Amino acid sequence: MGIQFLQLQSIDDAKMLAGIAKLHETVFGSDDNLADKIASKPELLIFLALLDSEVVGYKMGYALDKETFYSWLGGVDPQYRTHGIASQLMEKQHHYLKQQGYKLVRTKTKNQWRSMLILNIKSGFDVVDTYLDDVGEVKIVLEKKLAD
DSSP states (O other): OOOEEEEEOOOOOOHHHHHHHHHHHHSSSSOOTTTHHHHTTTTOEEEEETTTTTEEEEEEESSSSSEEEEEEEEEGGGGGGGSSSSHHHHHHHHHHEEEEEEOEEEEEEGGGGGGHHHHHHHHTTTTEEEEETTSSSSEEEEEEEOOO
């Protein structure tokens, strides 16, 4: 499989943004006004997995401060899971963050996204907190220290 990985600081390409939104809806069941949310993040870091110019995976986040990065959203097309795409996107994100001097990556997930929770734990994240969100679902907060 010829997956191409891209790193972007912004999304100016409407077709690529539509591809991310479509994949987001496939993964999460709603587009969640993703285009507007993306536009509201001034320094978004985006990693994409493309197959024949189609978005099959994405991982995006932003700085919380100069040492902490929030890995905000990500997903892989169900057809392409078990090919290591999520792991590769995470590895590329963490490699870049280390190069930029970040010390910590934070993310959040839910029990219903069990495969992401397991990937995070296998990749060195620790559960540091849990809380109930606005609809009463448990959110799991994870952090990973980036080695020097």
